[in-house]
Amino acid sequence: MTASSTFAIASRDELWLHGTLMESRLMHGEARQHGQVIDATDARDPRLVRACDDAIDAVSPAIAALHDARVRTVVRATREDGVESVETTMTIAIGGLSVVTTPADAPVDSALLRTLAEAKPTSSIFSLPIVWQNGSAAVLLHEAIGHANEHGAAPVSWPAWLSVDAPLVTRRETFRDAPLPRMKHLLARQTGAPFAPPDECIEVQLIAGGAYDPVTDIVTINVAVSSAGPFTIRRTRAQIAAALAGAAGEPIRYPGVICSREGQELYVASHAPLMITDALT
């Protein structure tokens, strides 16, 4: 955190239900920080507001076409110490399941969501090895490595074949919020990992949410869609590290992680290869 900094933001937030606009919000403001004091106002930066308007206009036809979905689109245009960025995220919900995606990936991810919403569990046995598909291992590592790093947790011995790039940068959701060290993205890679697909396993396709508790060092993962149906994993980081049994291929883009910490929700792009863990339930 610099001794003196300025953060400006404009955001547009729209909620669409079955192709109909239900809610629309504009927010803008500026935060000037001097040491440990922040002065924040709802000052309007026309350039950032215009960037939001342009981005939301560009994505609106695609949203309106999602007749079977609940879609929340958030555009954030920010300027922090002179550096500008515009980020558009879409949270698409169909049949009680949701993904977080970008306009470019929305067609593919909404199609995946429809497929998953129709999927039926093929097993009810939870004490099996887990194959993490669709890049879903990124969520496990987001909690076990990314959030643990944010909290300065003690080191855990991860497999040598695993490398995780999850840099911490100062981020905040709005001009009202205190900036915090948060993950910019998470990119997990494997190099020479073993890969022996188990005869029997649970195939995880979609995660509903996760958490890391720095007091107990426990990671919680709520699986939304798997071959065994929804279930919950609660394990320490050491147990998760010991359970990582293998991986294969290049990192796969997981359809989105909205990361909430201290009440601030931020998008974290997440990628991980196909991964195998021992049973975690």
Added chain:
Amino acid sequence: MTGVYRKWGRVVRYENGVIIHVEEAGEASETDGVFRAKPAQTRVSVPHLQAREVEAFVAQTLLSVRPSVIERLIVSAGIARHETNGVIWTEESRRVHVALINPPLRVLIDLASFDIGVIETIAAALARAGDERAAPSRIRLAPNVSAALLPALAGELAMEQTGGGFDGKGQPIETRAVTSDPPPNWYRPGYAVRPVRAWLNIRALPFGSIDSSAPVAVALLAPIDGTTLRVLCIDGDVIFPTTLDATRIAAVARGEPAWYPYEAGSFGAEMML
């Protein structure tokens, strides 16, 4: 909602070492089912807040919780002017959120006043907490615990909405029995949040008698899960974590309850399970 809702406000907030002064104004409307919110263009004068009160309470808290460790401390004071449907009103607020840890335990404290006494009591208990024990057959819930539970007991326990002030649509809040009917008032936690019908500022009606010798649950160890409570319990000289099923309330104390910022407002009074 037919009228435009406007809000002008200032907040001073301490959040884990940072002091944030926020000044903003917003307005919201609903037309043909579409809720819209945006910063307000009009300005009105809202009194300035002094950070000193917040900073003094923070300093007091930091000194009072030893040897427990503060994991999270958020303290705020705010003032807001509201205008909708021809009604104008001003509210002042204070909020405190503290998470104290004595691994593996974490207590959660939420207050609407700068009440250091509650925090000191809980911090002292947490520092002496022992191992998990079974829930006592009879136990009291401290007001800060019962207030968190109360919204989950709507329909199960006789309670009323406490009259006074205005709701999110500028309608007066009247004292009413809480029933299964749609609530008469609207809850609007912020200008950018679509208002919803809710029972506001609920309180349990007193009944039965409190056994003051029974163990007491002084703090939450986790957010409420339905009517299941993870609490820190004091039984004489013994302090321990336990899990309670709070479906059956045996008594609610008389006396003036304190207001807590749970859901759309909840008054805490000592309860007995």
